[in-house]
Amino acid sequence: MTDAHRRAAVAERAARAGGAVARQAFRGELAVETKADKNDLVTESDRDAQRQVVSTIRGEFPNDAVVGEEDAVPLGTPGEEVEILSEVPTTGDAWVVDPIDGTANFARGHRTWATAVSAVTDGDIVAAATYLPTTEDLYAAGAETGTRNGNALAVSDRGDPETFAAASVGRFERGGGAGLGAIAGATVDLLGDFRRFGSMQSTLAFVAAGELDAAFSTYTPDPWDSLAGIHLVRRAGGTVTDLEGEPWTPEREGIVASNGEAHDAVCEVARAAASR
Template sequence: MIDPIDGTTNFVHGLLTWGPAVAVVRDGDPVAGAVVAPAREERYLVGPERATGNGAPLRVSDRSDPDSFVVAPILRYTGSVADRDRFAALTTRLVTELGDVRRLGSAQVTLALVAAGVLDATIGPFPPNAWDTVAGALMVERAGGTVTDLAGEPWTPDSDAIVATNGEAHDAVLDRLDGFGE
């Protein structure tokens, strides 16, 4: 599974958060992947046993209070009125229910930053593209985090949403998002 440029809008506008991503899926299960953010000089790799960032092991953050989390939403954005409304609703919910909010514009880099402990969580409450999420979701898991859908079921590339956290307060994050995206 290949995404030549995740964060295309960022790339086109000269923003630094974008990059190619590759994931290997065997019998429906992700087994390896890579996310590269060239403008940030970052390379994230994940395999069956571990995840690394620029050669160093990745580890999710250890923050346990969702009120102190730095959260970045994942949202496919086409510029449509419906997408703007979804983004506004999601941002409002995250600001009122969780800590600080950032939108980076690249799902794979966002997930890699959760795996690296830079971000504490990311939420994509609408069906994400598999090529935008598979490598990064595997990184979060290999780095010690938790990845589910909004109902708390294990995330798969076919899930209708993605919630990736450091695992310390995953259930609390899900509780605070209860009913969103329905």
Template structure:
């Protein structure tokens, strides 16, 4: 294991253990931007633990994080870390197991390693040196080629004033593919795409780097395709995120663009 992958894994495991200690324990919930954007003390405590673990080995590196006073943007030069102490906090506060603690290591804005730990599911996803792993086993995206057998996931979140786009993207999925799922944690959804459990993960909104960088890296390392809404190679600052097993990616893109068509019609 590379040094940065080892650090990302140790930090994610440490933060995940802190979060797990408060899981299903009646923790107080606060709201941020809207009623579905929630945060808990467990998020803050887990992030502090992740940061402390990283700082033991990389004291000078930039850290980008969802909570508290960390940076919000990924530096385009030099090394940095991107952390999400609990991706899927809505699941966490409802006692559902689909949440992760995710840590990505980047250099010049590109992911070089990362880990998404799912303590309540007892699964650990690791990105290291161009390979994707779950619990030590190498991952590969689904080899399904028939869109009527695909399962596609609409991900991230559309605010209340953009729910027409959410509805449009769901319609685009169900009209083109066999089935649809939504798990409430983008990092987990992308990891599941890398593992071959679903064939695609789509959104037309800009994904925060802490919600997406590890997962997008896992999909690519597992042999999949990740683009922005226009079909260009995805970056942490792209608009939209469309990940697939690489089969019928244009059709997966078309489903995501249903939301764009709705947005354009309402402008």
């Protein structure tokens, strides 16, 4: 097995393992904490799931860097913990982890949340897995192709942007209603219909599977919220760019992911929303 295949296999295994830990606590008694604001939530399940993801990865790649949202992860040996970086290194091998993407949904008992893991080498995504434990759907991609539950991933073939179902991805803080309203308004005015799921990684996986035609963010989200989904869309035959339609990189503004059939139209919607 090549290194690339190993990383793809470990991403799948780690996402499943972390998601299984979180699922055990889903709709149970949760201790919910807040971070940046009242709606930026974290639970002990986030930490437990991240510990399982990181432990799974370290079993195969003990020296790789780990990037994620939560704090350093204690492992089984007393005093041993794994440092969690907040930025993806531009050189070397790293893993980007979101143990529960959509914690606000998870804490409310809503089914749309995911465990996402991606492998990065020298700043490039080489493998990714997004696992939705409540539906047991595993979206995965390696160096060339992607799958959902073992079947080939493929974006939708819809070509008329007026028929597109498009989703907004990203958080909106209290007081940010005008921004969300602009996004919804631009989408409905220029495309077909608007969606918002509360889990960026799940939403991007839906684009990769053809369940949505497009998704976009007017700002560049954190890597743990986005990298796995970006890789899935690309490997499913879709297109991922910045707001201007240039190939996406972490330095570019915004994310626009689509089936590629009317990508310019989706970029126009994203730019219109950003300017309102």
